[in-house]
Amino acid sequence: MALELELISPIDVAKDFALSVQEYALLSAQSLGNFFRRPLYMGDMLQQADLIGVGSLPIVVLTGLSVGALLALNSASTLQRFGGITLIGQLVSLGMVTELGPLITGLMVAGRNASGMASEIGSMIVTEQIDAMRALGTDPSKKLVTPRVGATVFMLFFLTIIADLLGLCGGWAVAHLLFGLDSNQYWTSAWQILVFRDVFSGLIKPVLFGFIIATIGCYYGMSTRGGTQGVGRSTTQAVVASSVLILVVDFFVTKLIFALLGVR
């Protein structure tokens, strides 16, 4: 049997990409606009907050602790060589609060929830449940997308704070138990190094990442085509796209904060 390869025009690919970006932008704008339009599905938002926030707590706790401990462990030997072991608190604190806390939490929640949203909404698309919802007079973007966006943004903010705190705890455990650093010294240096710019940077990122996770998950769910195979494809694409977008946005947000508030 001869294998037939279909050649796709680059113009068609570019058009499809532009269309996807346009649809994503529309869905994102609509999800925000719905916060100012009735009905607001508070019950669904709370349910999602429980699923996303409470459900993600174990992995955030584990990764937060591990990343903080690893950060301390990897940097401790180098710092010790130069007699700077006392700086370990500063290093863990800065690393966790400005960068690793938001990033690791965002990536973890993206892996868990962007995929969940894409597969749940995608399954509803292929089984005509979304059509049924529209036919019953309910706007799926209000009922499904907006509660997920609100819940993810809200919960990721607090999950990041928890991850930051646990990262510091992990760092303290390594610094104190393995390298004998005084607890008071660790916590004082960790606290004192932080300035407004660091905390602002660390707390603005989860808001953006939460928005990316929910809108990407819902967008891929809503654009699912092609049965169960399509649901699988959407799920994978949602995780990949949201993770990549989080990393790209992280870079530009950091750069923007440096530009606006100055480099340390």
Added chain:
Amino acid sequence: MPAPTFPIEQTAPVTGDRAACAIEFENVSIAFDEKVVLDSVCFRLPHGETKALFGVAGAGKSILLKMALGLLRPDSGRIFVLGEEVTSMSEQALFELRRRVGIVFQESALFDSLKVRENVAFRLMEEHIPDEEIERRVREALRFVELERTYDMLPSELSGGMRRRVAIARAIITQPEVLLYDSPTGGLDPVTSNTIIELIVKQRDVYKTSALLVTHRLQDAFTMATHQFDKNTNQMVVLPKGQHSEVPMSFLILRDNKVIFDGDAHQLVTSRDEYIREYIS
């Protein structure tokens, strides 16, 4: 090569008072990836009438129903539902209109994470109707489809036929002005199919709602045309010979993207069109 054209046999021309129609299609065309699915389709569903829509698989029957609800937009032509032009309405305005129309999807499309009670009550819950009122109406709708015992069950616990009946209960709970059935007996065994048709006849004769029924089973539509619901025995009974049901019943046949027949049962059986004769034989 252009598609062959067929004479359209109609009981009445597609003109006249729009308010007298539950649904009206005016030169509606739609294509997907340059494949024409419906081409200049015209028909009217007068208030109180039930119209059965036939066509082979892929003829565009389900697409037609989705367009009537505004779930899909045609490439050209106009669609009127309950006097309002669906084709020019915003999605937001369509949500309001859809509250007056009920639909039963081909595969039921029940919300699989909600219980039967919540599925049937979905529209009422969205309208924030008090819980006691919701319970009463859900039980009433489930009693109508003889599935009151499934009140607390999940759709996954139901058989295919039961899911269709729950979908009917969900569609009729708000007593819509128009009902759309998308192959309600598709994929079901003859006994279950008959139960579903009996329910549709019961709905038609009790509430006299205008309905558009998509099917590929001619026998279902003929059963509907030749039977009526007897409230005393709570059963579907055969109409005496020569007597018609109180609710008018008509037939519409799609072929090669076009409407080739629009008329009543008598006109259908006396049609001289070869394709129609072959179809009904």
